[in-house]
Amino acid sequence: MAHWGTYVTTEVGEGAASVTARTIVANEGIEAATFDVEQSIMDPDGREVATGAVRALSLDAGATGDFPDALSVPQPRLWSLESPALHRLVTTIRAGGAVVDRYETTFGIRTIRFDPDHGFFLNGRHVEIHGTNNHQDHAGVGVALPDALQAFRVARLKELGVNAYRCSHNPPTPELLDACDRLGLLVLDENRLMGPSPEQLSQLASMIRRDRNHPSVILWSLGNEEWAIEGNIKGARITASMQAFAQRLDPTRRTTVANSGGWGGTSTVIDLVGYNYINQCNPDEQHAKFPNQPGVGTEEATTPGTRGIYVDNPPRTHIAFQSPGDTGGNLEKGWKYYAGRPFLAGLFFWTGFDYRGEPMKYGWPEIYAQFGLHDGCGFPKDTAYYLKSWWTDEPVLHLYPHWNWAGREGQEIAVVCFSNHEAVELFLDGVSLGKKDMPRNGHLEWKVAYAPGALEARGYHGGKVVATTRVETTGAPVQLMLTPDRIAINADGTDAAVFTVSIRDAQGRTVPTAENLVNFEVTGGRIIGVGNGDPGCHEPDRFTEAVTLLSVEDWRGRIAPAGTAAPSAPEALQPFPRLGNWLAPLPKPGEIYDLAGAFTLPAVPAGASVELFLPALGTKTTLWLNGHELARDIDTSTVGPALRLAPAQLVAGVNRVQLIVTPFEDKRNHIPELTRLGVVHVLTPAPPARRSLFSGLAQVIVQSTREPGEIRLTAKSNGLAPAESTVTARPATMRAAVP
Numbered sequence: 001m002a003h004w005g006t007y008v009t010t011e012v013g014e015g016a017a018s019v020t021a022r023t024i025v026a027n028e029g030i031e032a033a034t035f036d037v038e039q040s041i042m043d044p045d046g047r048e049v050a051t052g053a054v055r056a057l058s059l060d061a062g063a064t065g066d067f068p069d070a071l072s073v074p075q076p077r078l079w080s081l082e083s084p085a086l087h088r089l090v091t092t093i094r095a096g097g098a099v100v101d102r103y104e105t106t107f108g109i110r111t112i113r114f115d116p117d118h119g120f121f122l123n124g125r126h127v128e129i130h131g132t133n134n135h136q137d138h139a140g141v142g143v144a145l146p147d148a149l150q151a152f153r154v155a156r157l158k159e160l161g162v163n164a165y166r167c168s169h170n171p172p173t174p175e176l177l178d179a180c181d182r183l184g185l186l187v188l189d190e191n192r193l194m195g196p197s198p199e200q201l202s203q204l205a206s207m208i209r210r211d212r213n214h215p216s217v218i219l220w221s222l223g224n225e226e227w228a229i230e231g232n233i234k235g236a237r238i239t240a241s242m243q244a245f246a247q248r249l250d251p252t253r254r255t256t257v258a259n260s261g262g263w264g265g266t267s268t269v270i271d272l273v274g275y276n277y278i279n280q281c282n283p284d285e286q287h288a289k290f291p292n293q294p295g296v297g298t299e300e301a302t303t304p305g306t307r308g309i310y311v312d313n314p315p316r317t318h319i320a321f322q323s324p325g326d327t328g329g330n331l332e333k334g335w336k337y338y339a340g341r342p343f344l345a346g347l348f349f350w351t352g353f354d355y356r357g358e359p360m361k362y363g364w365p366e367i368y369a370q371f372g373l374h375d376g377c378g379f380p381k382d383t384a385y386y387l388k389s390w391w392t393d394e395p396v397l398h399l400y401p402h403w404n405w406a407g408r409e410g411q412e413i414a415v416v417c418f419s420n421h422e423a424v425e426l427f428l429d430g431v432s433l434g435k436k437d438m439p440r441n442g443h444l445e446w447k448v449a450y451a452p453g454a455l456e457a458r459g460y461h462g463g464k465v466v467a468t469t470r471v472e473t474t475g476a477p478v479q480l481m482l483t484p485d486r487i488a489i490n491a492d493g494t495d496a497a498v499f500t501v502s503i504r505d506a507q508g509r510t511v512p513t514a515e516n517l518v519n520f521e522v523t524g525g526r527i528i529g530v531g532n533g534d535p536g537c538h539e540p541d542r543f544t545e546a547v548t549l550l551s552v553e554d555w556r557g558r559i560a561p562a563g564t565a566a567p568s569a570p571e572a573l574q575p576f577p578r579l580g581n582w583l584a585p586l587p588k589p590g591e592i593y594d595l596a597g598a599f600t601l602p603a604v605p606a607g608a609s610v611e612l613f614l615p616a617l618g619t620k621t622t623l624w625l626n627g628h629e630l631a632r633d634i635d636t637s638t639v640g641p642a643l644r645l646a647p648a649q650l651v652a653g654v655n656r657v658q659l660i661v662t663p664f665e666d667k668r669n670h671i672p673e674l675t676r677l678g679v680v681h682v683l684t685p686a687p688p689a690r691r692s693l694f695s696g697l698a699q700v701i702v703q704s705t706r707e708p709g710e711i712r713l714t715a716k717s718n719g720l721a722p723a724e725s726t727v728t729a730r731p732a733t734m735r736a737a738v739p
Helices: 147-159 174-183 198-211 233-249 283-289 331-339 384-391 576-580
Strands: 006-012 016-026 033-042 048-059 064-074 087-095 098-107 112-115 119-122 125-127 129-134 164-167 186-190 217-224 254-259 272-276 295-301 344-350 397-400 412-419 423-428 431-437 444-449 454-461 464-472 479-484 488-490 496-504 517-523 525-531 546-560 592-601 609-613 620-625 628-635 642-645 653-662 676-684 689-692 697-704 709-716 723-730
Touching (some): 006 098, 016 033, 016 048, 016 087, 033 064, 048 064, 129 147, 129 186, 129 295, 147 174, 147 496, 164 174, 164 217, 164 344, 174 186, 198 217, 217 233, 233 254, 254 295, 272 283, 283 295, 331 344, 331 384, 384 397, 384 412, 397 454, 397 464, 412 423, 412 454, 423 444, 431 444, 479 709, 479 723, 496 709, 517 525, 525 689, 525 709, 546 576, 628 642, 689 697, 697 709
Parallel strands (some): 119 344, 129 164, 129 344, 164 186, 186 217, 217 254, 272 295, 295 344, 488 723
Antiparallel strands (some): 033 048, 033 087, 087 098, 112 119, 119 125, 397 412, 412 444, 423 431, 423 454, 454 464, 479 496, 496 697, 517 689, 525 697, 546 592, 592 653, 609 642, 609 676, 620 628
16 A cells, blocks of 8 residues: 555435545565455444455556545445544455555545535535634643644534634644544645645645545645735746646645735635635625635634733733734624625634744733634633634523722723623623623623622523523632543543643632642643643743753873772873874783763752763773762773762762773774763753643643553642542553554
8 A cells, every 4th residue: 555545535425425445556566466455444333334346456566556446335424513424444455365455544425515605515514614723732732732632622612613623824733633533623724835846746745645535624725825926927827736736636625725915816716715814805806706716714813812811911911802803803893794795605713722922912921822712721712702602502691801800999891791692681799780682793791880799691582581690709719629621531641631720719619810829740640731821921831850961071091000099180181182092002911091081060959860871991990970989890891881970979060080991902992082971861850740820720731651540630739728630541452553
């Protein structure tokens, strides 16, 4: 099987699906070969539902061939957002009756279609694209996400009614696509480099060949915001050639380019136009000029801001929700625009999560771009509930801000409600502040004079109260809480649980302004990252042992007479280049080497493990450190000294190493002409994991070991009752090792 050597396409008919399984086979032998390709399709329950074979095939030595096989699957279960049914193609290659390769390909049976007037259709049903753009990083772990964290992030998006994921701006890890396949999320898969060169086209080809069997992928993006070319003939020609190239590799999907203001170039030839921000695009005008061209909002502005923050705080890089956003739009404006244009397939908001880099307002020390519907931990911001109101059928009734405003008594505060109820009435301590009808795709707002107490919103349908929610002034923090996202994970050394850390007052209410420092301990697993979503927080995300390597330098020495038992002072010795020069004399029988070097420790590390490694300079060695003998007459005929150093033997600053060495009998072995020989290895244990809460929350990511059992996380903070939580690490089959 060639690399990425299967390509599965499906057509859904009345009562059955036609599945074409193309297999690319490479003959890597030195002679021509004859072989069979056998196919078997397994349904989502693991039952075989179709088989096929292409026999008596042949390839010359070094040749590659593409061999299709058509199979019919009766009454297939279709892949959809609500029921993402996955089938499995098992491909077996036999030569001379023996199995020479076997490969499994996961795929989905489904149909996709973009209509220039009516948007996107999945399995013949109209689906409005509710998407977000997403970078790959997550708090605590950067882009080194365990597979479980990919699924965690997809699930957080789906909770808001998000049904589509745009990769920004590069092909994603395959495990992200696996999660989207499994959980039911559409994907706009994006190429990194736009251009016609062999290197650029090879990267596009790699993305398409790797990802074209994923049913979640519905569009290929050739590029993003190519400002220099998107509005001119160069961009049109490059786009046309890349598009033709992509459609040869996969004719089942359309291609797009995300345009950001340059019109009349790329936009005149692209199969499906992508609009980046309505303040710099005119979809109405483009649709009028190109009525047969479908379109989608590849980027649109959220209402950016910091989770749980309602007043700007520049020193801490905290931003109250901005309206309009820096890109000229905001969440509500953008969604109303797209919701009112059926010819647009939907949109992707920028972004689903805050992400490292690209600080939007303050620059350093701001470390996150704050466009996300969630912060970097995946905690939803208030504005996420606006979309949940209009992107889901789940009843939503959300109030903000919090109601802890000591010192602002009597001042007016804007209280905002996101809801999909017909009407909402707001109360402060039981006194009605007015009932208002909820406008479609809108929100409600009241000006309320602050007084400690309780805000309550009541949602109405048909004139009756059907839901209530409260925001209360809380008391002081007294109790930590730990809540895992799952109660069981696999003991495979890679699976992970995500713990939410919160803080409660005496009545069990989350304290939204708490910033207590919390310490964590874990047994049965390992903490691989912590976070809190604060864009100005520079506390460590990871707590790992530190390794420092120090060179043993300034080597000097002399040839000493037989019987010398103590080392000389370093100033009495010659530099190694002179002693080791090929013209330098060699020791006579019975003579020895008297040697010295040094390494510098900035400080004696408490609790660290310090080891000294030296080369083999002779057959037998006696060693001193700072004038104290460490080893006598140890055998160094094959390997040099390796000694653990105790803290009491070390000093802050220069540490002197001295050796008496019996030379090798082979007289051709000179002392090396080097001034750096040997190394000191300082291993400092990882500090205890800890993180400050931000707006009352933090996050701990705990990964399993390969030992089944209980994983227990403990959280402690001065003056607060501690918290404990457990998940079960169940026995698991290890992944196959790469030979």
